[in-house]
Amino acid sequence: MSSNDVTLTTPDHSVSLPLVEGTQGPSCVDVAPLYRETGHFTFDPGFAATAACKSAITFIDGEKGVLLYRGYPIEQLAEKSRFLEVAYLLLEGELPTPAQMHTFEDKVTHHTMMHESVKNFLHGFHYDAHPMAMLCASVASLSAFYHDTNDNADPAQRKLAAIRLIAKMPTLAAAAYRYSIGWPIRYPRNNLEYVDRFLHMMFEVPSEPLELNPVAAKALDLLFILHADHEQNASTSTVRLVGSTGANPYASVAAGIAALWGPAHGGANEAVLKMLTEIGDAKNIGKAVARAKDKNSGFRLMGFGHRVYKNFDPRAKIIRGMAHEVLDELGVDDPLLDIAMKLEEVALKDDYFIEHKLYPNVDFYSGIIYKALKIPTSMFTVMFAIARTAGWISHWIEQHEMPGGRIGRPRQVYVGATPRAFVALDKR
Numbered sequence: 001m002s003s004n005d006v007t008l009t010t011p012d013h014s015v016s017l018p019l020v021e022g023t024q025g026p027s028c029v030d031v032a033p034l035y036r037e038t039g040h041f042t043f044d045p046g047f048a049a050t051a052a053c054k055s056a057i058t059f060i061d062g063e064k065g066v067l068l069y070r071g072y073p074i075e076q077l078a079e080k081s082r083f084l085e086v087a088y089l090l091l092e093g094e095l096p097t098p099a100q101m102h103t104f105e106d107k108v109t110h111h112t113m114m115h116e117s118v119k120n121f122l123h124g125f126h127y128d129a130h131p132m133a134m135l136c137a138s139v140a141s142l143s144a145f146y147h148d149t150n151d152n153a154d155p156a157q158r159k160l161a162a163i164r165l166i167a168k169m170p171t172l173a174a175a176a177y178r179y180s181i182g183w184p185i186r187y188p189r190n191n192l193e194y195v196d197r198f199l200h201m202m203f204e205v206p207s208e209p210l211e212l213n214p215v216a217a218k219a220l221d222l223l224f225i226l227h228a229d230h231e232q233n234a235s236t237s238t239v240r241l242v243g244s245t246g247a248n249p250y251a252s253v254a255a256g257i258a259a260l261w262g263p264a265h266g267g268a269n270e271a272v273l274k275m276l277t278e279i280g281d282a283k284n285i286g287k288a289v290a291r292a293k294d295k296n297s298g299f300r301l302m303g304f305g306h307r308v309y310k311n312f313d314p315r316a317k318i319i320r321g322m323a324h325e326v327l328d329e330l331g332v333d334d335p336l337l338d339i340a341m342k343l344e345e346v347a348l349k350d351d352y353f354i355e356h357k358l359y360p361n362v363d364f365y366s367g368i369i370y371k372a373l374k375i376p377t378s379m380f381t382v383m384f385a386i387a388r389t390a391g392w393i394s395h396w397i398e399q400h401e402m403p404g405g406r407i408g409r410p411r412q413v414y415v416g417a418t419p420r421a422f423v424a425l426d427k428r
């Protein structure tokens with residue numbers, strides 16, 4: 001038994017299990033030998049205390065509100081970087097040199113078009129289809145068009161798929177939006193930077209030129225940075241699980257989009273806006289907080305709580321500060337922001353929220369900014385998906401680069417019927 005082992009004693013066994021240490025964060029007990037040595041599984045629904053992999057991409061300290069992308073604090077990246085540079089950092093592990101940044105940006109710019117046939121898929125949807133449904137379908141369809149990135153073992157093909165996904169996500173997202181409102185789809189303009197190009201595809205109309213707003217572009221770029229990655233969250237874990245089967249990168253990311261859609265995850269930003277709108281007035285906040293504390297209500301304060309952050313979500317702090325600045329600069333006076341600020345104030349003083357360590361998360365304020373940028377509520381989670389694509393595909397590549405990768409296949413505690421004999425229909 002090495003000094004780095006822990007001993008687990010059961011009624012019938014005593015087994016030493018190695019500790020796995022990372023560069024930061026809690027060490028982990030390697031339970032791989034457990035079943036073989038003791039006949040026991042581990043049980044951890046929701047994986048609250050389970051490390052599913054080793055990763056060098058993002059580090060979170062939930063107690064201290066720390067978020068690092070490849071070792072760089074999110075606060076520094078938010079202040080000094082831009083989304084496409086952060087995407088490079090997540091993918092490559094280092095900040096790019098000017099030459100590397102130019103090459104990366106040029107590659108992304110020249111992979112923004114989508115195959116004309118993808119428009120046919122969009123036309124197969126009703127106009128009122130949720131944009132996340134259209135995005136999920138169109139991203140999954142990409143594997144039908146690109147047969148030159150089907151070999152997951154080829155690093156060059158993995159990287160090309162990453163470039164394509166980061167480049168095309170805004171095009172597919174804007175196309176889904178334009179289809180849902182009956183506007184003609186806009187092609188990406190290579191002379192525009194990543195975020196301006198997206199805003200142009202979203203809002204440019206044939207009847208008049210679009211005046212791009214630098215405040216909107218800066219705010220959106222910052223939101224993309226803050227949403228780019230977040231360790232092994234539900235959608236990233238989904239991408240990794242699908243990727244572990246050998247599925248292609250487009251199908252893996254499409255699975256991540258599906259997972260992100262849920263209101264407990266990326267769908268929360270859309271749910272926050274609906275909740276704030278339903279609250280409607282600061283005088284109703286007390287009732288909403290009381291409902292959220294009532295277990296029988298099934299109601300939760302959307303945008304509050306987090307599996308990992310138990311003091312504050314550093315992203316929420318940054319977005320909260322930005323919300324005022326952006327709305328002031330855009331000359332938007334949104335009463336929902338006032339309600340959000342008041343709701344946060346009331347909730348953070350409430351014993352229930354203090355005891356349960358429920359603080360505003362990344363989704364609480366982001367929707368207010370998206371709304372100020374005239375992005376419709378149904379597109380909020382799509383915005384999250386555009387940004388998180390950089391993280392998803394970085395994790396997908398990392399898992400293919402890590403030696404010894406195996407298909408993910410959790411076990412269970414079986415609570416069903418014990419063996420019994422079949423009874424013929426006429427005997428039942």
Ligand code: SDX
Pocket residue numbers: 046229230232233234263264265266268292293299300301302303304305306307308356358361362363
């Ligand atoms: C994201 O994982 C990530 O990193 C995700 C994310 C990322 O960048 O990828 O950060 C993005 O998904 C942010 C979270 C967005 N979701 C929401 O805002 C939805 C509302 N919040 C929750 O449903 C909840 O807080 C979760 C899903 C975020 C976290 O769920 P957990 O960790 O499983 O916590 P839980 O559901 O077990 O709740 C613990 C307790 C419960 O009470 P008890 O049964 O212990 O008495 O806290 C209560 C819950 O009822 N609780 C809430 C609450 N969230 C938890 N009560 C009221 N309102 C809430 N929002």
